Amino acid sequence: MIKIKYLTLSIVGAAFIGCGGGGGTTSTTIDKTVTGSVEASYLKNVKVCVKDSEICTLTDSQGKFKLPVEYPIAVDLYIGENKLGSVDITSRDFEITPSILADANVSLSGYLGAFLHFASTGKLNTTYCDMNNIKNLELNANGNTIIEKLKNYSYKDGNLTFRVNDKNYTITFNDVDYYITSNPLKAGIKDIEYGGAATVGDYVNFNLDYHNKKIAFKFRGKVLNNYQKSVGIYDLYKNMFFIGDDASSFFFVTRGIMVSKIVNSKGSFDTITIPSNYRKLTVNDISKTYNVMVKGLNLNNDYYNAFVNITLNPDKTYLMFVKTLDNNNLALSFTGKWELDNENRVVVYNNNNEPFLYLKIKKGYYKNILVLDGINGGFGLGVEAKDITKNDLKTYYYLNIQPINSQTTKVCFGYSTEKMVDTNKIEIKETDQKCMIARSYTSQGVITFEQVPVSSQRVYVQTINPTFNINGQDIKLSGIAVDNNQISIIDGDNGLYINYSFDLNKSGSIGSDRGLN
Numbered sequence: 316m317i318k319i320k321y322l323t324l325s326i327v328g329a330a331f332i333g334c335g336g337g338g339g340t341t342s343t344t345i346d347k348t349v350t351g352s353v354e355a356s357y358l359k360n361v362k363v364c365v366k367d368s369e370i371c372t373l374t375d376s377q378g379k380f381k382l383p384v385e386y387p388i389a390v391d392l393y394i395g396e397n398k399l400g401s402v403d404i405t406s407r408d409f410e411i412t413p414s415i416l417a418d419a420n421v422s423l424s425g426y427l428g429a430f431l432h433f434a435s436t437g438k439l440n441t442t443y444c445d446m447n448n449i450k451n452l453e454l455n456a457n458g459n460t461i462i463e464k465l466k467n468y469s470y471k472d473g474n475l476t477f478r479v480n481d482k483n484y485t486i487t488f489n490d491v492d493y494y495i496t497s498n499p500l501k502a503g504i505k506d507i508e509y510g511g512a513a514t515v516g517d518y519v520n521f522n523l524d525y526h527n528k529k530i531a532f533k534f535r536g537k538v539l540n541n542y543q544k545s546v547g548i549y550d551l552y553k554n555m556f557f558i559g560d561d562a563s564s565f566f567f568v569t570r571g572i573m574v575s576k577i578v579n580s581k582g583s584f585d586t587i588t589i590p591s592n593y594r595k596l597t598v599n600d601i602s603k604t605y606n607v608m609v610k611g612l613n614l615n616n617d618y619y620n621a622f623v624n625i626t627l628n629p630d631k632t633y634l635m636f637v638k639t640l641d642n643n644n645l646a647l648s649f650t651g652k653w654e655l656d657n658e659n660r661v662v663v664y665n666n667n668n669e670p671f672l673y674l675k676i677k678k679g680y681y682k683n684i685l686v687l688d689g690i691n692g693g694f695g696l697g698v699e700a701k702d703i704t705k706n707d708l709k710t711y712y713y714l715n716i717q718p719i720n721s722q723t724t725k726v727c728f729g730y731s732t733e734k735m736v737d738t739n740k741i742e743i744k745e746t747d748q749k750c751m752i753a754r755s756y757t758s759q760g761v762i763t764f765e766q767v768p769v770s771s772q773r774v775y776v777q778t779i780n781p782t783f784n785i786n787g788q789d790i791k792l793s794g795i796a797v798d799n800n801q802i803s804i805i806d807g808d809n810g811l812y813i814n815y816s817f818d819l820n821k822s823g824s825i826g827s828d829r830g831l832n
Contacts, residue, residue: 349386351409352378354501355428358435360446362393366401376443392416394434394446400462414503416462424502425491425593426465426475432494433484434477439493440680440808453478488594493680495593497570497810500525500832504593509573510660510675511588512688512695513539514610518660518673519586521573525831530559530566532577536690539581551764552728552749554831555712563760565753567714571810571827574714576724576755578762583722583755587696587825589677589686589809595659600678602629605685606792607697608802608815612637612689613671614647620817622783622802623687623695624790625663627653627674633663636785640817646785679808682794696813696825698794698804703779707805708733708741711812713826715747715770724753727770731812731824733805736776741796743803743814745773745824775801775814 353361358378364371365382366389374380382390386407392399400416402409413424413431434452435444454477456464468475473488495502509521517536524530533543547560557566567574573588607623614637625635631654637647653663653674663672673688682699689695710730717725729747736742747769754763777796782789796803803814807828815823 347383347385349382349384349388349404349407349409351380351404351411353380353392353411354378355413355431355498356442356444358431358444358446361399362395364391364393365389366391394449394461395452397449397452398460400460412501412503414501417465417503419503421495421503421593422491423462423465425495426486427462428494428498428502429486429490430461430465430475430477433486433490434479437482437484439490440497448480450480451478489678492592492594492678496590496677497829499570499590502593508591509588510591510658511573511586511686512673512675513577514585514694515539516611516613516689516692516694517584518675518688519588521575521586521588523568523573530557530564532575534577534584539584542579542581544577553712556714556728558762558764561760562762565762567825568831569712569810569827570829570831571812572825574716574825576753576762578755578757579760580757582757585716587686587694589675589684589811591659592678596655596676596678598629598631598655601655601661601676601683602627603683604700605683605697606700606795607685607687607695608795608804608813609687609689609693609695612687612693612695613691618692619645622792622795623697624700624785624792627661635663636788636790638783638785638790648786677809679806681808682806684806684809684811696804698806698809698811700791700793702793703741703796703805705735707807708735709807709828711805711810711826711828712830713745713812713814713824715745715822715824717822719752722755722757724755725767725822726751726753729769729824731814731826739778739780741777741779741805743775743777743796745775745814747772775803777801777803 353374359376361374362371363380365384372380387405389403391401402411413427417423432439435446435448454464456468458464458467475486477484499507507523513519515538517534517539519534522531528548530548531545548557551558564577575586577584604626609621609623611618619639622638627633631652633653635649639645651664653661656662661674662670665671671690675686677684682701685697687695712730715727727747727750732744734742750767750769752765752767777798779796780793781797782791800817805812810827810829812826
């Protein structure tokens with residue numbers, strides 16, 4: 316007989332509470348070593364020295380170091396001959412981030428993180444930086460260390476200019492925003508904000524307090540009204556999948572996207588949200604063309620699964636094309652006005668000057684992403700209309716969701732790999748690593764989990780950046796990949812991966828290449 320174990324919150328709690336006990340004797344050996352890491356991304360060849368001594372070491376390719384001393388201990392950090400700063404190590408395994416060096420000043424952390432990337436690699440969106448690439452550094456400001464010079468620098472319009480290896484670099488506040496938004500924990504953000512939509516059409520905000528393991532959320536709309544709650548969270552899978560401490564919610568959380576299920580007396584509600592930028596976005600930041608996958612969009616009281624191509628013009632007008640994925644295969648077009656509200660959301664108005672869409676937009680380094688919230692129903696996920704290229708093809712960790720019925724969902728965790736087949740096609744492979752059946756009990760406000768065998772590998776061959784004819788116009792769906800049954804968004808800039816069936820009631824995967832920490 317096969318015994319199936321059910322996971323509820325009481326079991327999760329027992330795993331944390333029931334770890335003591337046991338008799339016998341123990342012996343203690345003092346480990347006279349300190350380990351740690353220096354991170355902005357992975358920082359290799361940072362010199363770490365015990366203050367006022369000759370005890371030094373270099374960080375490895377993952378930014379890690381080890382010193383033959385006990386803690387607490389003060390250390391100095393060097394990039395070549397340039398002193399980066401000083402840190403007091405207060406635990407045996409200590410993580411040194413821009414926030415630690417900048418004394419929790421988020422903006423200064425952002426400038427430091429961006430500086431370390433540009434100085435060592437000449438670009439910002441990389442996960443690995445070798446400090447040996449910095450031979451000559453010129454930063455015109457007072458101070459004995461790099462962090463002091465960044466504090467004292469005379470910024471003009473938010474710009475930081477410096478010279479490395481006889482080449483000039485300028486960091487803008489846009490660069491700083493990208494670094495902080497992409498690396499919130501390293502930059503010292505205490506509450507990471509996400510915004511987006513529930514499947515029923517309500518807008519929703521989340522605040523993740525990672526260090527205290529809490530998530531607060533608030534819905535606003537016609538279904539859940541102003542429902543809000545704060546829950547503690549427990550990690551169930553690889554610091555990405557968490558369950559709420561009252562077993563009424565689960566969350567798949569990355570730096571690229573958050574997916575959740577919330578259960579209460581009104582039902583079971585799924586959400587898709589994306590991180591908020593550190594700075595408020597402007598009209599120029601947002602005025603782009605976007606391609607969006609939409610489910611259940613209410614247009615004149617008819618509901619559609621569709622492609623949406625929407626252009627937000629700088630004069631706050633828009634042009635929107637809709638190509639339905641249902642059997643009716645409709646092609647529609649709309650024009651109207653849009654505006655930014657006080658929450659930095661885009662509000663899209665219909666021909667009657669009534670708001671009918673909210674767009675939560677996140678600005679990336681090369682392109683933007685968005686979540687679409689239909690005020691009268693429907694939600695979607697989209698990307699700025701820029702082509703998928705080989706730079707977008709990475710390993711993404713996903714949550715695969717397979718609806719079984721209104722109460723039951725199969726959830727699997729795994730990773731995708733992609734490769735170019737030719738200039739117009741890619742191959743996507745999805746490999747599940749762990750699967751569970753999630754059951755929602757709305758009367759009790761509880762979700763339970765039952766582990767089940769993993770599914771077989773899924774393989775898709777899709778056409779990238781296809782062109783569709785909508786109302787007589789050829790619309791290129793840049794940033795999207797399709798085959799006869801599937802549609803994908805793959806965006807290496809924002810760390811976003813989504814792969815769904817045209818029938819959006821069937822299984823689909825959503826994920827990112829960027830874990831929380």
